[in-house]
Amino acid sequence: MTKTPYVLIVEDDEWLAQQHQRMLEAAGIRSEYVAHALAAIDAIDAVRPDALVLDVLLAGPNAFTLLHELQSHSDLAGIPVIFCTNSADELTPEDVALYGVRYILDKTTMLPGDLVACVKKVLP
């Protein structure tokens, strides 16, 4: 039986997180969202996601703190990450590739289908 892919969304704007979740679920991708990095670590401990959709600036520890933590665990370091941020113009794919970031989506220009397209590309 094929396992339904599961994506964890880390986004501190609940309304935007709900939009992401709606898009993913319409595409048959199960997802949950959490608001900050500490909650993300708990969620990842509970269920290892197939991909992570991650805002960069978060309340408390930011996305890079979370990624450092994931990189320190061999079983979690390989989780593909998609950045979804308003700060996309301050990041380059080369800078963040080491953290497992496969795509950078710019919230100011992305279209609703972009997130689903990126997630589908990184799913195993």
Added chain:
Amino acid sequence: MQGSKGQSEIRQDGLPFGDLSLLVTAAHELKAPLSLVRQLSLSLESSGLSASERDRLVHQITLTSERALRLTTDLTRATRLEDSLFDLEPVNPQQICEEVAHELRPLYAARGREIRVVSRYRPVLAVANKDLLRRIMLNFGDNALHYGESEHPVELHTRLYDGGTKIRMGVRDYGPAVPADVWRRLQSHIGTDTQLLHARPQSSGLGLYVAGQFASVMDGQIGATRHRDGATFYVDLSASTQLSLL
């Protein structure tokens, strides 16, 4: 009575800091609500939405736009402080808190949050400009919205201190503690710089800067207290002696 005119940081052309940092910060801060409005609008175009979902999205767009507009209105006002005189008068802080809570309550409710006024027993009056004071508290309330646990309301409160000569009006939130190093940076810049508080990305550094400018016009100042479970942003003002003379 009138508040002191202008601030030393404001240039004649109205740009604080003598450079473009305010504009850059304003542009950066408006990105978040604008991109959210855009995403919500795009979602409205998609098929398969129920009537209630559409209503919810429209409501979210309205509230997000209003928050962004509050910031732009404050910004406009802050850059015109040089040219303006602001009447100071005895103002009831409790009433301001009630008005601010009333104005923010729909936004809080839509986010599943609650805002409330902590009642006080002894009436106090502050020497302030009512509109500027209201804008300061709206700023604090906007900032507090995104931090804290949904089951714990954000609280607006007023108290006397310094032997009853000063009034502190604060907005207390309950949420993840801000790291100590970030807090130290905030404390050294609060109200004088537009830097974002990175551990609270949806906080408005610009909003705090503007609040600091407004407070200064009323011979007051803003500040913040870090708690183990959140923070209080406050404005200190002189207490009016009017009531004590009665």
